Amino acid sequence: MAQHYSSFDRGGRRWLFQRLTAVFLIGVLAFHFMLLHFVNHAADITFLGTQARMSQVSYFATMWLFLVTATFHGVNGVYNALVNQGLTGTQKNAVKYMLGAAGLLLVVQGTRVSLAMTTLV
Amino acid sequence: MSQSYNRGTVEDFGRWREFTAGMWAWIFHKFTGWVLVGYLFTHIAVLSTSVGVDPASAQAGSDLYTSTLSGLESLLIVRFLEVGLLAVAVFHILNGIRLLMVDLGVGLESQDKSFYASLLLTGAIVVASVPTFLGGKLL
Numbered sequence: 001m002a003q004h005y006s007s008f009d010r011g012g013r014r015w016l017f018q019r020l021t022a023v024f025l026i027g028v029l030a031f032h033f034m035l036l037h038f039v040n041h042a043a044d045i046t047f048l049g050t051q052a053r054m055s056q057v058s059y060f061a062t063m064w065l066f067l068v069t070a071t072f073h074g075v076n077g078v079y080n081a082l083v084n085q086g087l088t089g090t091q092k093n094a095v096k097y098m099l100g101a102a103g104l105l106l107v108v109q110g111t112r113v114s115l116a117m118t119t120l121v
Numbered sequence: 122m123s124q125s126y127n128r129g130t131v132e133d134f135g136r137w138r139e140f141t142a143g144m145w146a147w148i149f150h151k152f153t154g155w156v157l158v159g160y161l162f163t164h165i166a167v168l169s170t171s172v173g174v175d176p177a178s179a180q181a182g183s184d185l186y187t188s189t190l191s192g193l194e195s196l197l198i199v200r201f202l203e204v205g206l207l208a209v210a211v212f213h214i215l216n217g218i219r220l221l222m223v224d225l226g227v228g229l230e231s232q233d234k235s236f237y238a239s240l241l242l243t244g245a246i247v248v249a250s251v252p253t254f255l256g257g258k259l260l
Contacts, residue, residue, distance in 0.1 A: 042194050047174050050186070106165055
């Protein structure tokens, strides 16, 4: 068996959530790219078109979950990459809270944006 | 029967000439991940132009969100950056599937071949997508 090599603590939940969000993101990221570059060309996007899509409950829910899972996957990925580079102690804690705050702010702003795009609420 | 190898740490970029396929896959996955998370923050910042759009100007198609997006899309450099983003996203997805397989212990013996396949498929998808990304109105 090759040497065990991982960016994550053994038995840690961050590893599991990183994988679970990955499975969801594989499908949703591909769907997002297909819909907004191939079905609807990005150059032809208008606010009314966006509003029509975002006013369907299933599309809105998918895009909001996309925001939350992508933010977690990205921020957790960055944190793990930095831990890999040897981040420890106070620096590690500072980075953890800064990335957590940045992720939270992104979800809050992303939620504001998605609410501005919909007629559902 | 697989064997144990000591290839040293992948974080030691100075010895990149000695890296194996799996180590390159690790580096490409980190690099594309950094690009994607950076883009995510930028993307939400650009889409924030949708907050407080005036309904009358939205009907006329002259609202800030529509004009910001069409303004960006009219720049050739943005189209090329989008092709780059597609390359980064497709590789991250394909190598991500490969990583999930490795985690599940499926096809471990072919993990180097699946890395090369991810690269080739990414290249093919990106080349095939260039006409779509460069099409439509430009400045």
